[in-house]
Amino acid sequence: MSSEGSGGVVNKAFEGADDGFHTIDLRNNRQDDQHRTQASTEAVPSSPKRAALDEEQSLKCGWGMFRPTWLQRFRTAKWALFWLCWAGAIQGMVVNGFVNVVITTIEKRFGLRSMQTGVIAGGYDMASFACLAPVTYLGGRAGSSKPRWLGLGVLLMGTGSLLFALPHFLVPNYRIAGNEAADVCTPNRTSTSSCDGNVPAEGGAWAVAVFVVAQLLHGAGATPLFTLGVTYIDENVSKKMSSVYLGVYYTMAVVGPAMGYVIGGQMLTIYTDFLSVDSDALGITPVSSVWIGAWWVGFILSALLCLIVAIPLMAFPYELPGAAEIRASKVSEAHEGAASKSAAFSALHELPQAAAALLRNPTFLFLNLAGASEGMLISGFAAFLPKLIENQFAVNASDAALLLGVITVPAGGGGTFLGGWLVKRWRLACAGIIKLCVAATVVAAAFTFCFVLTCDDYPFAGVTVMYDSPSVPGADHLTALCNVECACASAPYSPVCGADGTVYYSACHAGCTTRTLAGSAQLFHQCSCILTKENTTLPVYDIEGVTNSSIPYEAINSICTTDCPYLWVFVSLSFGVMLFTFLATMPALSATLRCVREDQRSFALGIQWIKVRLLGTIPAPLLFGFLIDLSCSLWSTSCDKTGACLQYDNINMSRYMLGIALVGKLCSILFFFLAWWFYRPPGSKNGNAVVPSVDLVVCGEKTNGNVTNVANGTVERSNGYCNAALECSDHL
Structure with a gap:
């Protein structure tokens, strides 16, 4: 056997032998292998380099290949927070602002009941409930681009706003009651019916369906904002600054509804068909009982804002510079238990196992239940508190919205920021954070007794008071001897305020035979049912901008004024309820993030919001709408179908609201207390011990080495690294 060349070895004994096998020369193959190995060796350094370049490119701001x-x-946490704040503000402005402001308006415009508008308000939370688990689980995985999910969600939310405004364009112009001959008393008139079945309905099931679909899009689009958005902030700022950043974020989310109340209220002072109809020519103003404001304008505006905000949001990378160092510097405060020791879950089929691991954390469980009871109250009162103020204190829709907007800014926004601070x-x-939540909720519960304040019902002829004229046997309660010859059965609801201070269903029911258009108001005369006291002069109406234009009248198409003195007392106490309710929201969120492992946080927030919606915010509008419908004393009817409520019993409404507010607050106090009682800090032996956690490190004594001095405790880390620039900086 001899060696030939460096490529291999040839055995001479086998040369020339014909044994049925082909001789294989390994020399050439060996040389080819060497060439391939050399080429592969030269390529190895380039693969990490290329991967590093791809990684660096993916961490740049931009869209696709455009990353200038x-x-x-x-590409900083502050700019990410800036755009997230605007996204959260728009979400609050639309869902908790515009929608709540226009509830009573769309009830009148489309003839809906409070239960139906409750379904509309609950559509947002239904979509959030369905989308939270997959969005938070998939969007929270390692390497997933949370800003991309956020941007797409904002675009979807804008689509929902466009759809919400669609019913306005699908119905004809609003008909003002009081402008037709049938709206005043015409003696010996024959009553006619307009129920021929050929006239398309302006409201009902189809309108509810469109509004609900729009709310579903709102809910699906807003799902990433307070789950993935929160974790994106928490992952890219230090633990010390996380509460401040999240406080600013949630403050803007509370300012959003305030903006919605103020802007939406101003939109309601514009007539709904202002593009084609002059409201002054109709003789109505925003204080008129039949006024319908431009409820749809705000949704068109919000759709444009969503487009503006979504584009920069999608430009951010999946993590910001310095995120790795921030992750390394954070120390877990997860609840010490079997659930906290579970392995991370990465596959979609392991989602039930991941949820079960979180639900075995008692602190997390009770914080979720407390959030559900708080969410029920916030969602219900956000939808129906404007209606309560309108009916209890005789305030029109635009003024009620403006009033709530003014108190929501300092109370909701200030409380949220104060909690984080x-x-x-x-x-x-x-x-300690959970104990702060208990204290704030106890104070808020004390302020809920503001709902004890109530005003007497309107003196509504035939409903809350009797006519001064004898009743007619066999007739309905709105008919009396003074209007029996007017045949008012076909007269639409258009309440007028009489000179005697009583509200009448319409000018026809007041027995008024003549009408005068005075500027932007309708004045009625010769009203047989309105009896003024002897030696009492009739009220006069002064036309704005016209001298010597005082016109006496017996009835006017506006709401009567009330002498109830409790409006500002109620507003002040409501301010206290809002302040301390929202003061607990930021600490409760911070406690939720701290009591679970870092790799569970996105999914934990998703599970929390599922329970908050399932147990709180989804049933809340339905429950509140049901209770408000129970307090209705007069329903509108059309073609034997019941429509919107026209008059409410103020005392019953006040009792129902007080009961549900007290029960909700007491449940929140109990759940926050149990969350504190069962919390076990890492390393604690006692099941309900309160042990300070490691984030209480005194910044002045941190070094880039071992942590040696911790307030109220000692943390031993043999190779720990504390980055003072990350933990102590107020500028990150």
């Missing part, structure tokens, strides 16, 4: 250098200056100022550990 000048755009990278915006207190956590940072007092350097509270998880147990």
Whole structure:
């Protein structure tokens, strides 16, 4: 056997032998292998380099391949927070602002009941319930681009706003009651019916369906904002600054509804068909009982804003520079238990196992239940508090919306920011944060007794008071001897305020035979049912901008004024309820994030919001709408079908609202207390011990090495690294 060449070995004994096998020369193959190995060796250094370049490219701001250098200056946590704040503000403005402001308006415009508008209000939470688990699970996985999910969600929310405004364009112009001959008393008139079945309905099931679908899109689009958005902030800022950043974020989310109340209220002062009809020519103003404001304008505006915000949101990378160092510097405060020791879950089929691991955390479970009871109250009162103010204190829709907007800004926004600031100022550990939630909820429960304040019902002829004229046997309660010859059965609901201070269903029911258009008001005369006291002069109406234009009248198409003195007392106490309710929201969120492992946080927030919606915000509008419908004393009827409520019993409404508010607050107090009682900090032996956690490190004594001095405790880390720039900086 001899060696030939460096490529291999040839055995001479086998040369020339014909044994049925082909001789294989390994020399050439060996040389080919060497060439391939050399080429592979040369390629190895380039693969990590290429991967590093791809990684660096993916961490730049931009869209697809367009990632210019000048755009990278915006790749900071502050700019991410800026756009997230606007996205959260728009969501609050639309869902908790515009929708709640226009509830009573669309009830009148489309003839809906409070239960139906409750279904509309609940559509948002139904979509959130369905989308939360998959969105938070898939969007929270390693390497997933949370900003992309956020941007697409904002675009979907804008689509829902466009759809919500669609019913306005699908119906003819609104008919103002009081402008037809049938709306005044015509003696010996024959009553006619307009129920021929050929006239398309302006409201009903189809309108509810369109509104609900729009709300479903709102809910699906807003799902990532307060789950993936929160974790994106928490992952890219230090633990010390996380509460401040989240406080700013949630403050803007509360300012959003305030903007919605104020802007939406101003939109309601514009007539709904202002593009084609002059409201002054109709003789109505925003204080008229039949006024319908431009409820749809705000939704068109919000759709444009969603488009503006979504584009920069989608430009952010999946993590910001410095995120790795921030992750390394954070220390877990997860609840010590079997659930916290579970392995991370990465496959979709393991989702039930991941949920079960979280539900075995008692602190997380009770914080969720407390959030559900708080969410029920916030959602229900956000939808129907404007209606309560309108009916209890005789305030029109635009003024009620403006009033709520004014108190929501300092109460909701200030309470949310104050809660986050207190956590940072007092350097509270998880147990201390939960105790702060208990204290704030106790104070808020005390302020709920504001719902004891109630005003007497309107003196509504035939409903709350009797006519001054004898009743007619066999007739309905709105018919009396003074209007029996007017045949008012076909007269639409158009309440007028009589000179005697009584409200009448319409000018026809008041027995008025003549009408005068005075500027932007309708004045009625010769009203047989309105009896003024002797030696009492009739009220006069002064036309604005016209001298010597005082016109006496017996009835006017506006709501009567009330002498109820409790409006501002109620507003002040409601301010206290809002302030302390929202003061607990930020600490409760911070406690939820701290009591679970870091890799569980996105999914934990998703599970929390599922339970908050399933147990709180989804049934809340239905429950509140049901209770408000129970307090109705006069329903509108058309063609033997019941429509919207026209008059409410103020005392019953007040009792129902007080009962549900007290029960909800007491449940919140109990759940927050149990969350504190069962919390076990890491390393604690006692099941309900309160042990300060490691984030109480005194910043002045941190070094880039071992942590040696911790307030109220000692943390031993043999190779720990504390980055002072990350933990102590107020500028990150």
